[in-house]
Amino acid sequence: MHSDRAPLSLKLAAGAGLLFLHLPILLIFVYAFTTEEKSFAWPPPGLTLKWFAVTWNRPDVWEALQLSVKVAAISTVIAMILGTLCAAAVSRTRFFGRETISLLVILPIALPGVVTGIALRSAFSLAEIPFSTWTIVLGHATFCVVIVYNNAVARFRRTSGSLIEASMDLGANMFQTLRYVILPNIGTALVVGGMLAFALSFDEVIVTTFTAGQQATLPIWMLEELVRPRERPVTNVVAMVVVLVTLLPILGAYYLTRGTDTVAGQGK
Amino acid sequence: MTAVRFDHVSRHFGDVKAVDGVDLDIAEGEFFAMLGPSGSGKTTCLRLIAGFERPTAGDIRIFGAPVADLPPYKRQVNTVFQDYALFPHLNVIDNVAYGLMIAGQPRRARHAAAEAALEMVRLGGYGRRKPSELSGGQRQRVALARALVNKPRVLLLDEPLGALDLKLREQMQEELKGLQRQLGITFVFVTHDQGEALSMADRVAVFNQGRIEQVGTPEDIYFRPDVPFVADFVGSSNVLPAEIVARLTGTACPAAIRPEHLRLAADGPLKARVTGLSFLGLTTRVSVEAEGNRFTALLPQEAPRPEPGDELALTWAPENLHLMARDA
Incomplete structure (x- = not known):
């Protein structure tokens, strides 16, 4: 017999699993309010909001946050342009090596970040490119392109090619067809791909470690902060912000594509 | 007057001669069927008229004007696609009004024209629905209204009844024929169904392997085939x-x-x-x-x-x- 109600044991197991997944994150939030700054003692000896003020006044936090937002924004824009064009080419036309290109585009997301990072680092030093914001952007773009590409290609495949012909048949030129038919049909896929790409770039550590010079993005800054026990709860405040900033676009992506298609590339 | 003229038109895809030296004259106001098995070049001929394909050789004229350099959106020709190709993000009225919107008609005028076109195909009042909420037969009518609202001089229909069941197909055959008589527009109709071609068309061109085997009235094709292929394929x-x-x-x-x-x-x-x-x-x-x-x-x-x-x-x-x- 198949019952609609789950047995109590299953509910408990599911609850335990969820707790195991999310309790550590909640702890991070709690320690953002602790009064004790050297070690994370449980239970926190007292609660305070002063770390928010401290964080607000730390210029290094602002620099890291600024860099992260900048890198994520530029990578996302690059990824949306390149990923969409690539998806359009792969799904709309047939040419020699099409499957290979499709595979090569997806490869960066399948490779471990360490490999991508090392490869990019040696490529940059071979080409004698100094490390800068732009090297980080390049590194991030490699996997952001994949996210946008995957989302766009799935949508392109479901969009019948005769829609474009129908639009042109009804008098629309290429630009009108792009504006009135193609973009409305792939729009949500692009927005979703862009949001996921932004979230991925924002909390990326491994590739960034290899492609950043002296600069620190927010996640890198947090790693450095962990070894330096000074005003520790500041890290927790920043962590909270990072969680919120990356969660919002992912939730948005989820709501936009609910019931339409799966969001490719959530797995990384 | 000749609506569509093909003069030694060929369309080759690499080694494949999809259309190979076709001569064709379609008169104004005619209901013309292109009949043939799949891969015989009939659909490619239709796409050549619509402008989705460019001829490899030969000359195509629509109402006397050469169209070699005209993209699809500059031809006074509209198409009813085999899969209907309705825009899924637009509702029915905006689908039908699409061509008028592109032509720059104000919203009120184009919606009135679209509603009139919908009434002509007996779908008045369906404007607010999405294409996904319609049945196959209704989508077909929307596609027809969307093409006709632009008042094309030639209407191209690519196997428009292929996806419908038998009963609906017979009913649509009657309606298409009636619409064509009522509007006086030249209809060019692609089908692999000989019964459909014979019952609807004024003249039929029988295609085989990229060439036209015979052009004639349904009686000619049926009773007086020129070649064994036509005798065998038609009836x-x-x-x-x-x-x-x-x-x-x-x-x-x-x-x-x-x-x-x-x-x-x-x-x-x-x-x-x-x-x-x-x-x-x-x-x-x-x-x-x-x-x-x-x-x-x-x-x-x-x-x-x-x-x-x-x-x-x-x-x-x-x-x-x-x-x-x-x-x-």
């Missing part, structure tokens, strides 16, 4: 090979004879053996084999019915044997 005439015709009539060319004109006799010059029978109601279809060829005869209800295995002879009235001299 499955029996084709008598040239050597049998030469022995029986003295003329060495293949000949066609319609199944309903074949008679079974006890004795005659062409001996045949009955291989199968099927009862069709008004008639009985008899499969026979004669000198290694298979033939089909349709016997009227009152004719005596043979048994499978019977040794008989095939006869016909001489005027019903259509000689296909062109292929000799």
Whole structure:
């Protein structure tokens, strides 16, 4: 017999699993309010909001946050342009090596970040490119392109090619067809791909470690902060912000594509 | 006036000659069918008229004007696509009004015109629905309204009834024919269904392997095929090979004879053996084999019915044997 109600044991197991997944994150939030700054003692000896003020006044936090937002924004824009064009080419036309290109585009997301990072680092030093914001952007773009590409290609495949012909048949030129038919049909896929790409770039550590010079993005800054026990709860405040900033676009992506298609590339 | 003229038009895809040296004249106001098996080039010809394909060689004119350099959006031609190609993100009224919107008509005027077009295809009041909420037959009507609202001079229809069930298809055939008469627009219609082509079209072009085998009225195509392919493809005439015709009539060319004109006799010059029978109601279809060829005869209800295995002879009235001299 198949019952609609789950047995109590299953509910408990599911609850335990969820707790195991999310309790550590909640702890991070709690320690953002602790009064004790050297070690994370449980239970926190007292609660305070002063770390928010401290964080607000730390210029290094602002620099890291600024860099992260900048890198994520530029990578996302690059990824949306390149990923969409690539998806359009792969799904709309047939040419020699099409499957290979499709595979090569997806490869960066399948490779471990360490490999991508090392490869990019040696490529940059071979080409004698100094490390800068732009090297980080390049590194991030490699996997952001994949996210946008995957989302766009799935949508392109479901969009019948005769829609474009129908639009042109009804008098629309290429630009009108792009504006009135193609973009409305792939729009949500692009927005979703862009949001996921932004979230991925924002909390990326491994590739960034290899492609950043002296600069620190927010996640890198947090790693450095962990070894330096000074005003520790500041890290927790920043962590909270990072969680919120990356969660919002992912939730948005989820709501936009609910019931339409799966969001490719959530797995990384 | 000639609506569409093909002058030695070819469209090759690499080694594949999809359309190969086609000459064609479609008169204004005509209901013209392009009939042929899949891969015979009929759809490519339609796409050449619409402008989705460019000819490899030859000249296409629409109302006398060469269209070689005209993209689809500059041709006074509209298409009803095989899969209807309705825009899924627009509701029905905006789908129908799309061409008018592109042409820059204000919203109120184009919606009024679109509603009128929807009423013409008996879908008045469906404007607010999304294409996904319509049945196949309704989508087909929307596609038709979306094309007609632009007042094209030629309407192209690519297997428009292919996805509909039999009953709906027969009903739509009537309606299309009626619309065409009412509007006086030239309809060019692609189909692989010979019944559809014969019942709807004023003239039919039969395509085979990128070429036109015969152009003519449905009666021409049906009763007076030029070549064995047409005889066989359109209404499955029996084709008598040239050597049998030469022995029986003295003329060495293949000949066609319609199944309903074949008679079974006890004795005659062409001996045949009955291989199968099927009862069709008004008639009985008899499969026979004669000198290694298979033939089909349709016997009227009152004719005596043979048994499978019977040794008989095939006869016909001489005027019903259509000689296909062109292929000799």
